[in-house]
Amino acid sequence: MSALRKASLRACNALTSSNSLMPYAARVVSTSPRKDQSAVALSFEDAVAAKTCPFRKTLEPYTGAPAREEIATEPVGVQPFSSVPGPQGLPFVGTLFQYFKKDGPKFSKLFEVQKQRSEEFGPIYFEQLGNFRTVVVSSPWEYNKLIRAEGKFPNRKPMDPISHYRLERGMGLGLVTAQGEEWYKQRSVVSKKMLKLSEVASFAGEMGQVADDFVSRLETVRDGDSEVQNLDKELFKWAMESIGTFLFEERLGCLGKQPTSVTQSFIENLEGFFKALQPLLYNLPFYKLFPTKMYKTFEGHSDKLFEIGHGLVEKKMAEMENNKGSKSEFLQYLMNDGNMNSQEVASVAVEMLTGAVETVTSATTWCLYTLAKNPRAQQKMYQEICEAKAQAGGQLSAEQIAKMPYVKAVVKETLRKYPITYSTSRYIDSDLEIAGYQIPAGSHVQANLYGMYHNADLFYQPEEFIPERWLKSGPQMDPVVKSLSQLVWGHGARMCIGRRIAEQEMHLALTKIVEKFSLSYHHDDVEPVLNTVMTPDRPVRICFTPRE
Structure with a gap:
């Protein structure tokens, strides 16, 4: 038995030898992400009475493969769900413990794990991670079957730590985590x-x-080498200020010489929120039994984010009530046409702030990095800007910038190489044949976006940065493969709600930055890691040299 498993069993013994489970004795907690998936409900009353840890069975040695129910009937030529290939693991926890081995797969590199597994098992494989079971699809044509079969109320994997937090605080599940x-x-x-x-x-x-x-x-925060220290923090400020013009129709003061304490606190807590969320998403959900150290950290950051967000919304609402000149079409629309109360409006606004700032910051960081590393593409983008500016009489409007094809291609190609959301998924409503296997209703199925984006059978020279592949004048691409660029924002009715705003913000900022500065990078290559979204593994020290 491994040292890790022995330590875990000792923890179980410590739990059950004390009264630490007694407050939960009357509760029944399911570790299943959905009621209609096969999973075991854990009765803590029985666990306490028997002096056993409800997770003990997940820690005992076992060499068999995870059990999967056979489908009663399959169409001719279609194989049963139990035949879907995949890595072997333990019962209840599947391959979870492999991710804690020194030389094992890492949650921070889950996108690479999926890519490697698809190369080993083919266009479809099954894996169980703790209480989470998933089918991973690495063929755009096969995942398209799921997209075409999607119903009116598509369900995706909820972010359980967020749901747990919101329910504990007496909130609704919100736009991101709600279902049905x-x-x-x-x-x-x-x-x-x-x-x-x-x-x-x-x-x-x-x-x-x-x-x-x-x-x-x-221009003012560059150091002696023309580099911007803490570029991520500066991008956070810009993204927060930008989304503020939509939510509140006013400037928040994030870009002044001395940003407000509210801005600084929001940025710090947002970074902490996403860093704490990543491990909570994939480890066993002990935080549902008792507040673990990591969950307390996550809880503290969440409390502060909601406090700041609610404060901004309440301040704006008070201004609109007392001053007829103050307005916010978005907030007024939610209250009047959306029939939302003030708490629901504040909840939506906080979700928009947190989601938009983190997503746009990470995506723009990767765009600046790829441009700095690819001077040919950067020069071509600069030429497009200069030509469009000349045709417009010397001044580009925001509307004209939003229509520039090479700028759009740069963003698409960046998000192909560094997809901020490395996967998109659904719980399927009905039995579905995918890649020759019958996948039962209620199964979680996800698209291996990173693996497909870096597949040489789908993209020519996938490790190279080639924005031209997305231009109408570029090489012809299979329409299904070309549509993959959209999936980084999700798909169908649950596509990222802030996608249009995020793209507009990035097109505007990147155009103005490249028009003003020549970008370069003179340090070790940056590698992607997951902090819920895909982020750089180190500070991105880009050199911003003013153009003559």
């Missing part, structure tokens, strides 16, 4: 403002002004 009709009600309201191009484009002018101010700030 509860999700559909909120989504239907919010999408009318956030996914309509005309609505988002109406804020392009204000977001363009924020981008101008950010470029000016970059």
Whole structure:
């Protein structure tokens, strides 16, 4: 028995030899992500009475493969679910303990694990990680079957730590974690403002002004080598200021010489929130039994983020009530047309702030890095900017910037190489044949985006940065493969609600930065790691040299 497993069993003994489980004796907790998936409900009353740890069985030595139920009937030529290949693991926990071995796979590199597993097992494989069972698909044509079969209320894997926190605090599950009709009600309201191009484009002018101010700030915060120390922090400030023009229709003061304490606190807690969330998502959910150290950290950051977000919303609502000149079309729309109360409105606003700032910051960091590492592509983008500016009479509007094809291609190619969301997924509503196997209703199925984006059979020279592949004048690409670029934002009715805003913000900022600066990078290569989203593994020290 490994040292790790022995230590875990000692922890079980310590738990059951004390009264630490007694407060939970009347509760029944399921470790299954969904009620309709096969899993064991753990009765803590029985566990305490028997002086056993409810997770003990997951720690005992076992050499067999994870059990999977046979499907009663399969179409002719289609293999049963139990035949789907995949790595072997232990009962209940599957391959979870492999991720704690020194030379084993790592949660921080889960995108590489999926890529390697797909190379070993083919276009589809099954894996169990603790209480989470999943089917991973690495063929765009096969995953398209799931997309085409999607119903009105698509369900994806909830972020259990967030759901647990919100329920403990007496909140609704919110737009990101809710499922079914509860999700559909909120989504239907919010999408009318956030996914309509005309609505988002109406804020392009204000977001363009924020981008101008950010470029000016970059010029002042450069050091003697023209590098920007703590570039991620500066990008956080820009992203927060930019989304603020949409949510509150006012400037938050993030880009001043001395950013407000609220801004600094929000940025610090947002970084801590996502770093704590990553391990909580994949480890055994002990935090549901008692508040673990990591969960307490996550809880503290969450409390602070909601406190700041609620404060911003309440301040804006008070201003709108007392001052007819103060307005926020988005917040007013949620309250009036969306029939949301103040707490629901604040919850949506906080979700938009946290999601938008982290996503846009990470994506823009990768864009700047790839441009700095690829001077040919950077020069081509600069030429497009200069030509468009000349045609516009010397001044580009935000609307014109949003239509520049090479700028868009740079963003698409960056997110192919470094997909901030390395996978997209669904719980399927009905039995579905995928890659020759019958996958039962209720199964979790995810697209191995990173693996597909880096597959030489799908993309020519996948490790090279080639924005031209996304241009209409570029090499012809299979339409299904080309549509993969959209999946980094999700798909269907659960596509990222802030996608339109994020793309507009990035197009504006990148255009203005490249117009003003020549970018270069003179340090060791940056590698991607997961902090819930894909982020650089070290500070990205880009040199911003003003153009003559």
